Amino acid sequence: MQVYKFGGASIATPERMKALLPIIKESKDQLVLVVSAMGKTTNALEAIVNAACKNNNEEAKQLAQELEQQHLQYANEILNETNYLTFAKDFHVLFTELLWAIDDVDATKYDYSYDQIVCLGEIFSTKIFAYYLQQEGENLEWIDARDVFRTDDTYRDAVVDWHFSEANAKEKMAGLLLQGKKIVTQGFIGATQDNVSVTLGREGSDYTAAMLAAMLQAKSVTIWKDVEGFLNADPKEFQNTVKIEAISYHEVIEMAYYGAQVIHPKTIKPLQNNSIPLYVKCFLNKELEGTLIQNDVNSIFYPPLIVLKKDQVLLQVTTRDFSFITEDNLSFIYSIFHDLKIKINLIQNAAISFVACIDNKADKIKQLVATLEKDYSVLRNENVGLLTVRHYTPDILNELTKNKYILLEQKTRKTVQVVLK
Ligand code: ASP
Ligand code: MG
Numbered sequence: 242m243q244v245y246k247f248g249g250a251s252i253a254t255p256e257r258m259k260a261l262l263p264i265i266k267e268s269k270d271q272l273v274l275v276v277s278a279m280g281k282t283t284n285a286l287e288a289i290v291n292a293a294c295k296n297n298n299e300e301a302k303q304l305a306q307e308l309e310q311q312h313l314q315y316a317n318e319i320l321n322e323t324n325y326l327t328f329a330k331d332f333h334v335l336f337t338e339l340l341w342a343i344d345d346v347d348a349t350k351y352d353y354s355y356d357q358i359v360c361l362g363e364i365f366s367t368k369i370f371a372y373y374l375q376q377e378g379e380n381l382e383w384i385d386a387r388d389v390f391r392t393d394d395t396y397r398d399a400v401v402d403w404h405f406s407e408a409n410a411k412e413k414m415a416g417l418l419l420q421g422k423k424i425v426t427q428g429f430i431g432a433t434q435d436n437v438s439v440t441l442g443r444e445g446s447d448y449t450a451a452m453l454a455a456m457l458q459a460k461s462v463t464i465w466k467d468v469e470g471f472l473n474a475d476p477k478e479f480q481n482t483v484k485i486e487a488i489s490y491h492e493v494i495e496m497a498y499y500g501a502q503v504i505h506p507k508t509i510k511p512l513q514n515n516s517i518p519l520y521v522k523c524f525l526n527k528e529l530e531g532t533l534i535q536n537d538v539n540s541i542f543y544p545p546l547i548v549l550k551k552d553q554v555l556l557q558v559t560t561r562d563f564s565f566i567t568e569d570n571l572s573f574i575y576s577i578f579h580d581l582k583i584k585i586n587l588i589q590n591a592a593i594s595f596v597a598c599i600d601n602k603a604d605k606i607k608q609l610v611a612t613l614e615k616d617y618s619v620l621r622n623e624n625v626g627l628l629t630v631r632h633y634t635p636d637i638l639n640e641l642t643k644n645k646y647i648l649l650e651q652k653t654r655k656t657v658q659v660v661l662k
Contacts, residue, residue, distance in 0.1 A: 243268060243273075244274075246274075247275070272424070276366055305343060331372075342357040360387070386427040386431060464522070467523065471503055495631060560593045585597045625648060626661055627658065629657075647661050
């Protein structure tokens with residue numbers, strides 16, 4: 242069995258969805274297809290949540306109706322008349338859920354409200370995909386990932402209960418696969434034990450694909466993207482990028498963690514733990530070789546692997562009474578970050594100060610600084626970037642930091658990280 246993950250770009254238009262059919266037909270293995278919301282649907286749903294939270298329900302519903310029209314038009318282009326009519330009935334019920342969710346929005350429970358609305362993007366896209374594949378003769382079953390992935394109630398970043406979800410995956414999917422059916426399901430979503438919808442964090446569909454592969458012991462996972470494979474840097478940010486043919490889980494998890502957009506950072510662990518290879522391939526040209534991500538291969542020579550995480554904030558936390566930043570202060574400061582669920586991307590400490598580079602999430606930083614300032618003085622630099630280069634050379638580093646103001650630099654043998662402006 243193999244898991245294929247199709248992201249939003251791969252189904253952004255009816256033409257693109259149609260072009261996935263040969264990829265699916267060509268596979269000789271059983272397939273689980275994990276699918277994202279179409280194109281920019283997740284962003285559109287976020288806009289709906291935000292409008293509803295500002296009490297602009299009219300605007301929220303207007304935006305929802307536009308999204309409904311887009312999906313119906315898409316389905317109309319890809320389905321024959323009979324299938325379209327059945328689909329439209331099915332879709333009407335799902336869309337009503339969206340309207341209810343808008344009425345239920347509670348601005349004081351933003352994350353909860355967000356998940357009830359945003360999870361529907363994947364439900365919509367997979368419905369269309371399943372109808373289309375069935376129309377084209379595929380023997381398949383649509384499965385609601387919320388019946389499989391049981392999570393806690395950390396809305397927008399839910400934590401999966403592995404054992405419960407694994408048992409569900411086996412019970413709900415393994416038998417169907419044995420009967421020769423393909424499965425279409427959603428990435429990115431799950432549900433709590435009270436059956437409340439959750440999301441797993443933006444771009445989380447990759448992670449769903451990896452979990453299902455591990456739970457169902459897949460032979461491999463393939464993430465189908467609009468790029469030719471894993472590049473050594475983001476071509477939108479850097480020139481002269483090179484495609485990498487094979488790379489270890491370790492290199493990829495480091496790059497993803499520090500901001501490489503290609504793969505969600507949580508994707509690697511379940512695959513590494515189960516030695517399941519991950520292919521990154523191009524849906525625009527399936528003949529291209531792509532990239533293979535697997536266990537360490539000693540012979541791999543890596544070019545410099547470059548990631549720039551933008552929109553960072555550098556905080557400097559200093560004791561007011563000149564007491565040292567030792568374990569007691571450190572663990573206290575850490576607990577403040579931990580309680581607010583703020584991830585630290587880079588830290589450094591000195592005699593009486595502690596420096597942390599974090600993502601710029603305005604509301605969280607406001608709370609963080611207010612709490613820290615009860616005991617420390619806090620300085621901040623906004624709008625900085627965190628550059629990470631693995632397998633760096635002095636020349637590359639010079640070139641990348643030319644004309645930039647460096648606020649912090651950390652080097653190990655293989656990796657350099659620089660906070661710059
Ligand atoms: N649709 C979600 C997002 O855009 C999940 C994903 O695409 O992986 O973040
Ligand atoms: Mg996506």
